[in-house]
Amino acid sequence: MLQKIYDWIDERIDITPIWRDIADHEVPEHVNPAHHFSAFVYCFGGLTFFVVVIQILSGMFLTMYYVPDIENAWRSVYYLQTEVAHGQIVRGMHHWGASVVIVMLLLHTLRVFFQGAYKKPRELNWIVGVLLFFTILGLGFTGYLLPWDNKAYFATEVGLNIAQDVPIIGDEIKTLLSGDEEIVGAQTLARFFAIHVFFLPAGLFALLGVHFILIRRQGISGPL
Amino acid sequence: MHKGKGMKFVGDSRISSERKSNIPKDYSEYPGRTEAFWPNFLLKEWLAGSVFLVGFLSMTLAHPAPLEKMADPTAAGYIPLPDWYFLFLYELLKYDFASGPYILFGIIIIPGLAFGGLLLAPFLDNGPGRRPHQRPIAVGMMLLALTSTIWLTYKSASHVDWEQRADANKPVPPSEEVQIDKESEGYALYENNCMSCHGEDMGGTAGPALIGIDYSADEIATIAKEGIGSMPPGQFSGSDEELQKLADFIVSVNEQ
Numbered sequence: 001m002l003q004k005i006y007d008w009i010d011e012r013i014d015i016t017p018i019w020r021d022i023a024d025h026e027v028p029e030h031v032n033p034a035h036h037f038s039a040f041v042y043c044f045g046g047l048t049f050f051v052v053v054i055q056i057l058s059g060m061f062l063t064m065y066y067v068p069d070i071e072n073a074w075r076s077v078y079y080l081q082t083e084v085a086h087g088q089i090v091r092g093m094h095h096w097g098a099s100v101v102i103v104m105l106l107l108h109t110l111r112v113f114f115q116g117a118y119k120k121p122r123e124l125n126w127i128v129g130v131l132l133f134f135t136i137l138g139l140g141f142t143g144y145l146l147p148w149d150n151k152a153y154f155a156t157e158v159g160l161n162i163a164q165d166v167p168i169i170g171d172e173i174k175t176l177l178s179g180d181e182e183i184v185g186a187q188t189l190a191r192f193f194a195i196h197v198f199f200l201p202a203g204l205f206a207l208l209g210v211h212f213i214l215i216r217r218q219g220i221s222g223p224l
Numbered sequence: 225m226h227k228g229k230g231m232k233f234v235g236d237s238r239i240s241s242e243r244k245s246n247i248p249k250d251y252s253e254y255p256g257r258t259e260a261f262w263p264n265f266l267l268k269e270w271l272a273g274s275v276f277l278v279g280f281l282s283m284t285l286a287h288p289a290p291l292e293k294m295a296d297p298t299a300a301g302y303i304p305l306p307d308w309y310f311l312f313l314y315e316l317l318k319y320d321f322a323s324g325p326y327i328l329f330g331i332i333i334i335p336g337l338a339f340g341g342l343l344l345a346p347f348l349d350n351g352p353g354r355r356p357h358q359r360p361i362a363v364g365m366m367l368l369a370l371t372s373t374i375w376l377t378y379k380s381a382s383h384v385d386w387e388q389r390a391d392a393n394k395p396v397p398p399s400e401e402v403q404i405d406k407e408s409e410g411y412a413l414y415e416n417n418c419m420s421c422h423g424e425d426m427g428g429t430a431g432p433a434l435i436g437i438d439y440s441a442d443e444i445a446t447i448a449k450e451g452i453g454s455m456p457p458g459q460f461s462g463s464d465e466e467l468q469k470l471a472d473f474i475v476s477v478n479e480q
Contacts, residue, residue: 007243014239024248027265029256034268043272050273054280074294075398081291082397088288093281095289100280102309113345113366116354123346130343137309144307150393153295154304162317165327184297224355 025216030223042220044108049208051101052136056201058094066146068193070186073148098140105133117221125214132207135200142196148189156192157184292393305384312373315380338369410473417448417460417470426477434474441471 009015029035031042065084067076080087109129112118118126145156164174171181177195179187232241251258259265293299306314313335316322322330341348349362356363404425405411414426418434426434439447445467451457460467 010243011234011241012237012239016244023262023266025261026249026251026254027259027261028254029258032257032259032265033272034259035257046269047273047276050276051280054277070295074291077291078395078398081289089281089284092284092287092289096280096284096287099308110366110370114356114363116349116356116359118346119350119352119354120346126346127343130339133342134339140307140309147291148295149292149395150295150299150302151290151292151305153297154299154302155306158304158314159306159310162331165331167328167332221354 021216028220028222031220041107041111044104044111048101048104048108051097051104052204052208054093055097055101058090058097059197061090062094063197068146068189070148070189073146073189077147077149098143101136102140105136109133115221115224122214122218122221125211125218128207128211128214132204132211135204135207139196139200139204142192142200145189145192146196153184156188160184160188290390291395292390293395305389308377308381311380312376315376341365341369404477408473410469410476413462413466413470414473417462421455426474435478437474437478439475441468441475444471444474 006015031039033039033043062080065076065080065087067073077091080091082088112126112129141159145152160174160178163177164170166173175181177188177191178184179191233239234241248260248262251260305311316334317327317330319330320326322334345362349359351359353359414422422432422434447455448460448467448470449457451459460470462470
């Protein structure tokens with residue numbers, strides 16, 4: 001039955017090559033912890049992606065309750081935290097996941113760096129990876145404001161004041177992020193929400209796609 | 225791939241009507257003990273992922289995500305702190321060479337060199353050798369950057385009393401905030417007679433807050449006319465009927 005469904009789809013869209021590109025590749029001995037336990041260092045990249053998937057899923061569920069305006073943002077988070085079934089767990093996963101993703105990303109970066117895996121021909125993938133690092137730091141910065149508690153508000157104010165000190169374009173950056181030259185308020189929350197939920201994830205998906213396609217084309221770096 | 229004449233397509237599409245067999249590649253000729261990703265390795269990866277997920281969920285259950293009081297831009301004296309992974313940048317700006325007139329060092333030059341170096345690492349460290357001892361400069365710079373980052377983060381975090389911060393900023397449940405009906409007659413009287421000292425939201429400014437007080441309507445009416453403590457007498461101007469409405473209004477807010 002499943003085979004018939006597969007054949008029916010395959011006849012129309014020739015799915016086998018796509019399926020081959022995604023799933024059919026080799027795992028060399030030196031990256032396989034089943035053969036060499038020290039190869040667990042090669043898991044960090046995959047675990048980073050795993051936590052990113054957790055972040056995407058938990059974030060999608062959080063937006064079902066979260067209200068991005070200054071009157072209700074904190075109340076909606078409080079309600080989610082105290083009243084909604086499993087709300088505390090979903091928010092906890094998103095909150096702690098943000099830290100775990102940074103830790104995993106750092107470990108992955110250090111593995112690639114100390115193994116010199118970014119050397120020719122993998123320079124471009126290293127650059128994409130560092131851009132991913134910046135994107136995820138940006139997601140951390142913009143996500144911090146969204147609960148709209150004191151910690152969020154004052155940390156964001158400090159961050160925006162630092163951005164303002166950038167020469168020439170500092171004021172423009174601050175206005176772009178906070179929506180006003182002076183006030184950190186309703187506009188800021190709306191902007192940070194849009195950046196956190198739409199702009200940065202769009203960049204994240206594009207960069208992740210390139211990162212993975214490049215790995216598949218070049219193969220994983222060989223043993224030292 | 226079949227090319228040239230004699231190709232057959234499915235309908236008018238560009239999909240070849242010849243089916244290719246769906247057999248995984250043969251990895252037996254690859255060096256070492258190479259394994260197919262699908263399905264052999266994926267099963268193991270799945271297991272490792274499950275263990276990781278259980279650990280992560282246990283941590284989440286043991287430590288609920290923190291939430292402080294609702295943001296209050298007027299809360300003077302609140303010491304801002306970024307999330308832990310920005311602490312090193314925050315701490316850097318406290319050094320003399322990275323603040324005040326040298327702020328550009330702190331926000332542009334030093335982080336720019338560090339992160340720019342990270343971004344361009346493959347071009348700065350472009351020798352053929354991959355082993356760490358074959359590229360001492362790159363590895364040395366990375367170790368230096370890593371040590372500084374950990375040191376700055378530690379310096380920033382070590383003098384913070386995290387438990388005291390959390391205790392001082394516990395969230396206030398929204399149900400404990402009172403609702404004030406600003407359309408009511410009583411509030412109109414409050415606005416004319418009391419608001420200048422007791423605040424728009426009855427939270428107090430020059431005078432004390434009128435929320436959470438333990439007086440009866442008659443006592444409030446007496447205080448409004450005769451004053452109490454440093455509140456002078458004769459603050460209320462209006463009829464006795466209005467005085468009664470005002471007192472009832474203040475009591476009704478406190479009953480919530």
